[in-house]
Amino acid sequence: MSEPILKVNHLEKSFGTHQVLKDIDFEVEKGEVISVIGTSGSGKSTLLRCINMLETPSGGEIVFEGTPVSYRPKDKNHFRSRVGMVFQSFNLFANMSALKNCTIGAEIVGKKNKQEAEALARKYLKVVGMSAYRNARPSQLSGGQKQRVAIARALCMQPDLLMFDEPTSALDPEMVGEVLAVIRSLAESGITMVIVTHEMMFAKEISSRVVFMDAGIILEQGTPDHVFNNPQKERTKEFLSRYRQG
Amino acid sequence: MNMPATFFGWVAFLVEKYFLDFMRGLGVTLELAIIGTILGCLIGFVVGVVRSVVVDQGASPVSRGLMWVVKATLAVYVEIFRGTPMMVQATVVYYGTMSLWGFDIPSFYAGVLVLALNIGAYMSESVRGAISGIDPGQIEGGQAVGMSYAQIMYHVIMPQVFKNLIPQIGNTFISAIKDTSVLNVIAVTELYFAAKSVAGTYYKFFETYLIICVIYFVLTFTMSRLLQILGRVLEGSRNYELILDNEDEAEVTES
Numbered sequence: 258m259s260e261p262i263l264k265v266n267h268l269e270k271s272f273g274t275h276q277v278l279k280d281i282d283f284e285v286e287k288g289e290v291i292s293v294i295g296t297s298g299s300g301k302s303t304l305l306r307c308i309n310m311l312e313t314p315s316g317g318e319i320v321f322e323g324t325p326v327s328y329r330p331k332d333k334n335h336f337r338s339r340v341g342m343v344f345q346s347f348n349l350f351a352n353m354s355a356l357k358n359c360t361i362g363a364e365i366v367g368k369k370n371k372q373e374a375e376a377l378a379r380k381y382l383k384v385v386g387m388s389a390y391r392n393a394r395p396s397q398l399s400g401g402q403k404q405r406v407a408i409a410r411a412l413c414m415q416p417d418l419l420m421f422d423e424p425t426s427a428l429d430p431e432m433v434g435e436v437l438a439v440i441r442s443l444a445e446s447g448i449t450m451v452i453v454t455h456e457m458m459f460a461k462e463i464s465s466r467v468v469f470m471d472a473g474i475i476l477e478q479g480t481p482d483h484v485f486n487n488p489q490k491e492r493t494k495e496f497l498s499r500y501r502q503g
Numbered sequence: 504m505n506m507p508a509t510f511f512g513w514v515a516f517l518v519e520k521y522f523l524d525f526m527r528g529l530g531v532t533l534e535l536a537i538i539g540t541i542l543g544c545l546i547g548f549v550v551g552v553v554r555s556v557v558v559d560q561g562a563s564p565v566s567r568g569l570m571w572v573v574k575a576t577l578a579v580y581v582e583i584f585r586g587t588p589m590m591v592q593a594t595v596v597y598y599g600t601m602s603l604w605g606f607d608i609p610s611f612y613a614g615v616l617v618l619a620l621n622i623g624a625y626m627s628e629s630v631r632g633a634i635s636g637i638d639p640g641q642i643e644g645g646q647a648v649g650m651s652y653a654q655i656m657y658h659v660i661m662p663q664v665f666k667n668l669i670p671q672i673g674n675t676f677i678s679a680i681k682d683t684s685v686l687n688v689i690a691v692t693e694l695y696f697a698a699k700s701v702a703g704t705y706y707k708f709f710e711t712y713l714i715i716c717v718i719y720f721v722l723t724f725t726m727s728r729l730l731q732i733l734g735r736v737l738e739g740s741r742n743y744e745l746i747l748d749n750e751d752e753a754e755v756t757e758s
Contacts, residue, residue, distance in 0.1 A: 311643055313560050328561030330651065338649025348644030352662040361658060362648030389745045397743055407644075414648055 260323050261286050262418050262449055263308070263340075269316035270300075270307050277303045279473040281317070285418060285451060290444045292460035292481075293453045295470035296496060301453040302345075304470070305422045308451075309340050322417070338366045341411030341419040345426050347403040349395040355382065355406045356391035359413045367414060374413070381409040385439045401432030405439055412443075419443070421452040457500045461485050469493050513710045521701045528697030529718060531611070535686065535693060536679040539618030543679070544672055546619060547626025550577050552656065554627065555634045559652065577627075584624035590685040593617045597689040614686040614693075621682070622675055629671050633664040669737060673730035677723045684719075694718060 263285040270278040277300045285291060293301045306312040308319060310326070310333050319326045319336075326336045349358050359378035363369045369377070382388040385405035395403055404424055411419055421440065425433040437459050444450060444463045454460055460467055460481065467484040469477045477484060477493045488494050507516045518525070554577050558567050584592065597613040600606040608616075637660055645655035684695035694715050702711035 309647065311646060328559075330559045330561055333559075333561060334646075334649045334651050336649075337646060342647035344640065344643065344647070346640050348638075348640035348647070350641060350644060350659045351638075352659065352666070362650065365654055365658065366649040390743075391746060393743045410644075410648065 259287065262322060264320040265304075265308065265317065266320065267317035268304070268307060268314055268319070270303055270312060271315045277473055278307065278314075281473075281475060283468070283475065285449060287417075287449055288447055289449055289465050290463055291451045291466045291468060292464040293451065293468045293470060294455070294457065294460055294484075294496075295476075299470045300473045301470050302422050305342070305420050305451065305453055308420065309337050309342055311342075334366070338362070338414055339417050341414055341416035343404070343407050343411050343419070343421045343424050345423040347395070347400070347407045347427075349403055349407055349410070351395055354392050354394060355387060355398070355409075358395070358406060359410045362410065363413045377413045377415075378409070381412040382406070384412065384442070385409045386435075399432060400428045401435045404428065404432075404436045408436075408439055408443075418449045418451065421450065421454070423453050423455065425454070425456060457485070457497070469496070471496070510710065513705075513707050514714060517701060517705070517707060517710055518714055521697075524697045524701060525694065525714065525718065528692060528694035528715075529722070531691065532680060532683045532693040532695075533722075535611075535614055535618060535683045535691070536676060538615050539622055539683070540672070540676045540679045542615070542619035543622025543675070544626055546623025547630055548661075550581065550623060550627035551630025551634065552661070553577060554581075555631050557652070580620075581624045581627055584621050585628075588685075589617060589621050589682060590688055592621065593686055593689050610686075610689045610691045613689055614683070614691040618679060618683065618686070622679060626671075626675060629668060630664065633667050633671075634660060636667070637663055666737070669734060670730075673727065673734070676730070677726055680723055680726070681719060 261284040263283075265281055265283040268278055268281040268283070269276070281300075281304060283304070293304065295301050303312060307314045310319075310328070313328065321336055321339065326332055349355075350361070353361065356375070356378050359382060360371070360374040363374035363377050364371065367374070379388060379391070382391055385408050387402060387405045387409060390398060390402060390406070395406070398406065408424075424440065425436050428436060433456070437456065440450075440452065441459075441463055452460070452464075462481075464481050466478060467481050468475055469484055469488075469490075471492050477488060477490050484493065485497065488497060507513045554574055556570060556574075558570050593614065596617050597608070597610060600608055600613070641659050641663070642655055645659050650658070683691075683693050686693055687696035687699060690696065698711050698715045702708045
């Protein structure tokens, strides 16, 4: 069996005395599309944020392509440049155009020259259907448009793994569709992804594996069919039944 | 020589007779304010940025210790310059350099130094505030693509901070114009100093100080108007154009 892209061993995270993640073991194989579901506060977002070290884990290790990632700024930054992240609140650079948002990482982190970076940016802005807006500032775009630019920005780093932290939670229902369509097309193109989401139908449809988190642990995981149609744990059934009703 | 009889007669007389002295004083005042503001803002930006540095938890103990010392030193500087009157700072710097190191710095340079350090202390606090006022998501956005702290600061945070601070820089400049007047204590020949000499000649204090009062006001008022216009220009256009150069565009945007 091939080496997993990402391996999380015994990951712990506490905020003060409140333990958010408890001894998490988690692996991502190349080409997988993993959805992480669970109630708010179950630790899904914290898991993603610990994986790319936006939060410093309290314990455990993260192994990327066989090498443990150290907390030294240089290692950490290199690791982050290989792992893309799309946020709930977009976090586009407010002082830059859509195009510049996409080129800046490739230029100053990826050490590409201006032409190469721009070519990449144009390519991925086209993938997300935003190249017409490349001169617009984030403040001039709608939520769905911002999120699509944010996805293009992450893609411009040509990451080995792309993580989404509730990418549609800040969007109105109409915009959710346009963003999910982009993510779906990326899933089909074979990019390795981890998606934290509350869109159950979407998770069921595009994932190769679904992870259900509850109270800081991974309670249950498996194929979408397993988790959605045949959950083993009471808690998982309870959680999913609420979505069915709704 | 016929002496003027009325109040306004005296004002007119003094303006006419000492026109060049007032203008020279005005020139020095402007020079001090401009150089002081520029240097002060530079100091303020550097100090504010350094004091805002978030030391990475993964950084080595040596660099963390070093950073602590630098930050503590800068905190002392800011507190001292914010906590003492500028007039006192001017005398301490001017006479202090002389008696401590036998160093006779020209009063103009001592004045510029004090003004710049003073503005720097205040400006650094504004810069710190402006940096912490930027949405933390901007930093996370940078971290997520692998940018270093310095790169995030330079490319993302500081351009936004600078834009937000432009009005503050304008205010600082206007304050600086007024604050230069206290530098007369170390005999910097700025506008207030010039007025003091003029007033003493004929013992016409009210008339003389009224003249420079008007000069100060006209100066600051003109400057604040100019800065307003500059602000509006820098604000830039809120319009942008769609660039429809590929056929498939329309279809994707509508989905």
